[in-house]
Amino acid sequence: MTLDQWRGKIDAIDAELVRLLNERTRIALEIGKLKKEAGAEIYVPSRERAVLQRLEELNGGPLPAESLRAIYREIMSASLALERDLKIAYLGPRATFTHEAARSRFGGSVEYVSCSTIGDVFSDVENRNVDYGVVPIENSTEGAVTHTLDRFVDTTVRICAEIFLPISLNLLSRAGRESIARVYSKEEAFGQCRRWLNENLPGVEQIPVGSTASAAERAAREEDSAAIAGWLASDLYGISVLERNIQDVSGNVTRFLVLGRSFSAPTGKDKTSILFSVKHKAGALYDALSVFSGSGVNMTRIESRPNRTKAWEYNFFVDFEGHAEDEEAKRTLEKLSEHCLMLRVLGSYPNMGGTES
Numbered sequence: 001m002t003l004d005q006w007r008g009k010i011d012a013i014d015a016e017l018v019r020l021l022n023e024r025t026r027i028a029l030e031i032g033k034l035k036k037e038a039g040a041e042i043y044v045p046s047r048e049r050a051v052l053q054r055l056e057e058l059n060g061g062p063l064p065a066e067s068l069r070a071i072y073r074e075i076m077s078a079s080l081a082l083e084r085d086l087k088i089a090y091l092g093p094r095a096t097f098t099h100e101a102a103r104s105r106f107g108g109s110v111e112y113v114s115c116s117t118i119g120d121v122f123s124d125v126e127n128r129n130v131d132y133g134v135v136p137i138e139n140s141t142e143g144a145v146t147h148t149l150d151r152f153v154d155t156t157v158r159i160c161a162e163i164f165l166p167i168s169l170n171l172l173s174r175a176g177r178e179s180i181a182r183v184y185s186k187e188e189a190f191g192q193c194r195r196w197l198n199e200n201l202p203g204v205e206q207i208p209v210g211s212t213a214s215a216a217e218r219a220a221r222e223e224d225s226a227a228i229a230g231w232l233a234s235d236l237y238g239i240s241v242l243e244r245n246i247q248d249v250s251g252n253v254t255r256f257l258v259l260g261r262s263f264s265a266p267t268g269k270d271k272t273s274i275l276f277s278v279k280h281k282a283g284a285l286y287d288a289l290s291v292f293s294g295s296g297v298n299m300t301r302i303e304s305r306p307n308r309t310k311a312w313e314y315n316f317f318v319d320f321e322g323h324a325e326d327e328e329a330k331r332t333l334e335k336l337s338e339h340c341l342m343l344r345v346l347g348s349y350p351n352m353g354g355t356e357s
């Protein structure tokens, strides 16, 4: 076949794809109407995970799983935006890794609201200024994000999903690599790319700035500068990626939470986050946690934070596998409450088990 004949085939397939995409969108809109009538949530993380999982099973290639996922992320994003003008708050400014995490889950069609603090993301969800919020909760090397934990103590918002984002640092520049005179980034990012910079840009001036996003913004304005930042910064500031993944150590992942006003429905592979405090007496925490060891419910994480009302008294944040509506989890939570001064379920949501959305 000739080039033109092959291209004719692609044109015919595109026509069919556009027809099918619109048919899919019309159905999503019907579903949206039903959800509105029932007062149900528009964004349904459990359903989205099931859709993406099924696609992975159906995919025979050569399209890589990651590409198919990215395409469907945008298809679902367009449906969500049409079902309702969806607003997502995130810890800003623009192009932060939290913004990147939010974009990886909600796509490019919904509206994003940048917040300057984690507390503001919570408040925006509480006050219904936005539909959902995205905040960081822990990093695989740095540990817990304590601002997020502390804000859960006094809020009505619920965790409805989690997002794992591999932290990937890229070299962005308008110049070719030979003409780079200086590199901007955040101190921590320089630290994470030290070896690569020594080998590939030796002697080039390194200028620390407040965030990777502002590094990209500056490099976008200067012809002989570069920035180390996430991919979204390259997209938003219109600056090319010269080299991807230049961090010395791979496997640095941050976990983010999607904050909403309700729990996600049970899927059979969920996670639940709870907050509790125990009586200030010897063995109280041991007694509380022993409830898990006897129950078969798998605890995956525990963090403690000072309760901020009395010195040396703590709140505990625990994640466990399962949904708060599962029988086993219900029994465990009931038993746990007998040992607690306060116990709250912060949310049940699909367990992403460290995988990307």
Ligand SMILES: C=C(O[C@@H]1C=C(C(=O)O)C=C[C@H]1O)C(=O)O
Binding pocket: 027, 028, 029, 031, 032, 042, 043, 044, 045, 047, 048, 051, 075, 076, 077, 079, 080
């Ligand atoms: C169409 C729906 O609404 C949203 C869009 C989805 C999609 O496009 O597949 C899936 C889940 C929801 O977040 C639905 O709930 O099924």
